[in-house]
Amino acid sequence: MTGPVGAPDGRIFIWQRDGVIRIVKNGVLLPTPFLNFSSKINTYTDRGFLGVALDPNFAANGWVYLFYTYEAGGNPNDAAPKTSHLSRVTADPTNPDVMLANSEVILLGTLDVPPCSQYPVGADCFPTDSYTHSVGSLRFLPDGTLMASHGDGASASFADVLALRAQSLDSYAGKLLRIKPDGTAPQAPLAISRAQASAAARLQAQVKPPSGTRAKMR
Secondary structure (H helix, E strand, O other): OOEEEEOOOOOEEEEOOOOEEEEEEOOEEOOOOOEEOHHHEOOOOOOOEEEEEEOOOHHHHOEEEEEEEEOOOOOOOOOOOEEEEEEEEEEEOOEEEEEOOOOOEEEEOOOOOOOHHHOOOOOOOOEEOOOOOOEEEEEEOOOOOEEEEEOOOOOOOOOOHHHHHHHOOOOOOOEEEEEOOOOOOOOOOOOOOHHHHHHHHHHHHHOOOOOOOOOEOO
């Protein structure tokens, strides 16, 4: 199990690193998964299906957000460079315990043929060129925006020059992204308390939003 998240109706969505989401309903683990994306998840070392969040208006729209290392070749243990998807699926209105078929929408990471370096600067691509530092977590803020963390996609075994992408405002690598539920950048700045101001200032100094990108990095 990678993590649980509770729905407003009391159900618990439990996601697994291999790309499966199960539901606990009334204290019972349902036999049919909510979704099974195992055929397109790469789980080599610490890659995988690591981020899941329910929309703040989940009770009405049934939206579930996913963040995972994408595997196009069917081999979950392939060590080659990969990319990541930040996507959204919808619960089936007729049976909300399962995903509506073909409902996945890729919000960020639409350019998913690795490596990301083949695309123009600022391209919509999450790089995972090494075995580690891939996708991270998803969390909704009280203002309804979504935070998504992604590693630098570089190696942890040596001084990998690819880690420097984390300092580039034109790359998703090594960033904490703040987006609207449709994947676009929010216009309003992040509201924080006075007590958080010092730490937030240090963070924003490193990840100010780049011009021309979809996600707002702050």
